Every structure is written in C-alpha cells, then in structure tokens.
Amino acid sequence: MHVLRTPDEAFAGITDFPFASHWCEVRDTATGTPLRIHYVDEGPRDAPVVLMMHGEPTWSYLYRHMIGPVAAAGFRVIAPDLIGFGKSDKPAAKSDYSYAAHVGWMRQWVEMLDLKTVTLACQDWGSLVGLRLVAAMPERFSGVVLSNGGLPEGGPAPPAFAIWRAFSKYSPLFPIGRIVNKGTKRGLSAAEIAAYDAPFPDARYKAGARIFPALVPFAGNPAVPDQQKAWRVFEQWDKPFLCAFSDGDPITRTGETRFIGRVPGTAGQPHRTLRGGHFIQEDDPEGFVAAILDVAQQQKEHGG
Template structure:
C-alpha cells in the first residue's frame, strides 16, 4: 500500500481551497504595532475555483515620502522586518511590507501545487499594481529577492533603487529537481502546514 502524496485538496472532505491564520494569532506580538491592511488580487490559474486572494501588508509613514518596499523570503512573513520598519519610519520613509501569499496574515492556498514561482510573481505584481508605490526603494530577502526582482522589473519606472539581502539573482532562474532546493521541497512537504 502506498501513501497518497497528491497535494490536490480532496473537496469531498470539506478541506477549504484557501485558509487564513486567525487574527488572534497576531495579537500582542513584540515590536509589532502595525495595522493589517489588505488588497484583494486575482488568484490566478493555480487555484481553480478561487477568484481572489487577500494580500496582507503594512503601510506606515507619510504617504508623500519615499516608499521602501520590503519583501520577505521563506519561511517567514513581514514580521521579519519589525525592527527595520521602525528605523525607516524614524528616518522619514514610507514603509510597505506585504506578506507573500501562503505566509503570515495573507491567504494560504491549501493545495501545495498552487505555490509556483510564476504564481508568486503574479501575486506580488498584482499587489504592487494595486498599492502603486512610486519612486520606491525595493528590498528583497531570500526568495523575496527572486520574486521581488521580477516584480521590480515589471515596475522599473517606479523603482529608484534595489537592495538584496541573502538573495538570488537571475532572470532565467529555474529551481532544479534535487540539490538544496529539492531537499527543502521534501522537508516542506513533510510538514503538517495546516
């Protein structure tokens, strides 16, 4: 007998296509006084039956200040930047920190196959288009750099500078089976993520 390794949700079991972590899980976090804002974006083709997803984000500081957009990697969320947000606000910047789909306070598709690189780029591109930061500094960390660089290139006229931390460069990056990425995928697949 073999285990069912399909990541497609069994709709007959009542498993929802998208979940969101309860708001109370985020109450009273140290150094996190930031209001949850959200933008609804198209879910895209990787989640059949779902039209929109909610991207949660922080938007703090003067609206006419230079915006700094910070995109986290995996397996974290915008909370990663809690200390940087305060420092940037003290310097007079506007700070925007989205939680990528599947992380933090944003919607989380239950089908693991929904989480493709093109889907993440599409979701963050839709968020950027909706929030529309102009003349922004983009900071990407880890996978946030790979996704964010693609998005920044789509909004090149709205990006004044790019900063990468622990990042990945390359327009033709394609994760290969096996290797470190393959090991990470196997580890992530073994976690009960719900």
C-alpha cells in the same frame, strides 16, 4: 482553489510587532479566486516608498526592527506578506503555487496600491519575487538593495541549497520557527520562534512554505526563460543597485558577484558585508537599514 486564512488569534501573543494591518485583495488569474494580501504601511503616505520583501519561510515580522527606523528617516515603508505566508491567505495545495503566480499576485498588489518611486529592499524569495517586479515595472522603482538573495537563471543548485530543498520536500516535520532560528547567528528567543510559527497553526497551512524551495529556477526549471528576460532588464539598469550580503550565509555566499559589474547601477555604490546568517534582518538590522537609507536617500536628493 481552496484557500486557508490563519485566524487572528494565532497572532495575539506577539508583542514586538506594533504595526497596524492593511489588506488588499487580488485575484488568481488562472481560477479567479480572490486572495487577500496583508501588509504593513508606516510613515508619510506621500514620501518615497521603501518596499521590504521577505522570503521563505518568514513574513513581514522579519522586518520588525527595520520598519520603524526607515519610516523615522522620512520614508513610507511597506512590508507585505507573500501569499502563503504571514497574515496573507494560504492556498492549501502545493500545486496552487508557482513562481509566475507569485509574481503575478504581487504585481497586481503593486498596481492596486499604485506604488511609485520605490526602493526595493529584499532577501531570499523577497528577491526572487521583488527583482522580477522591478524588471516587469522598472518605471515604478528607483533603487534596489539586495541581501542574501538573487535571481537564478538555471545552473546547478548550491550544495547547501540542495540539502534544504530535499529537507523541505521529504521531512515529515517542518518546524518553521526552528528553521528560521537555524538561519540566524544570534539565536531567537522562544517568543520570536513562536511568532514565526504563528501563521501556520497546523500542517495544512504550510503548502507554500513546503513548495517554495522546489520553485527556485535552477537547471531544468520552467521559469528559467522568464529569469533570463528579467536579467536583460537588469543588464541595462542604471539606477542605484546596492549589495549587502552577510558574512555567514552558506546558501548565498558570493551571491553579490552575480550582480556587481553586470548591473550598471552597481557602479559606485557603497556595497558592504553585513554580519550574520541567512536571515540578516535578525542578525544585523542596523546594517541593513543603513544600506537601504544609502540608496533611498540618493533618490530623495535627486527627486526620485
């Protein structure tokens, strides 16, 4: 496995991400290759954890408007960059990436940090990986807040997603910052677009971003049995599970209906609709923060 690491200077021009970098090294189980994961770690170290997991093709920068307010509310906020994204290491071949590998890498990371009493806040691939972590280690998690994501277990891909999947596979250009901008309602500044481009100095660094859409487990995907196993955990999950999907995302519209009622922990929760596009962290960070605090405070009041 050949691994790339984005030079630090690629991030030097970013002025709106004032968080210290932390690092943890995991190993690829198939090859033994060491892989460095970058993460933000803010707030009291002994406080309940809020784990903010990004998706495709973003990085922890996506949560820059949310990390401070949740930490200020008394929580330890941890926001990692998935392998292949942000400041984390980037295997150079598309074949290095699989759904199972990502879950395995991040499970190692959670165990190495020994995270407990965790409220998961997730969106996009942050939910595909994050929810699988919850299902694999339910004792470490105390609640879930899901926005614009899911846990697919086969079936056809929604038309909007099928178009995106084809674009990621065949387009000769893959402009990360502009892709993120198209997934927002407010529109990003030139500096924000540049910050999303920063992890990818050239096309060699984009293998993970390119392959992720093809890994989503719709019909025929080899990950479907693992998804069904995870769903069996969630069908018994009675800890808080809150849905906060947006009103303007064509890819995940109505996605909350797959969870509310099926997951016991959704009962009685203040589910809400946020205002914005796919990348709701850019469009309605205040609404997403409020949803997270609704769940995290429940666990703090009940001692985790």
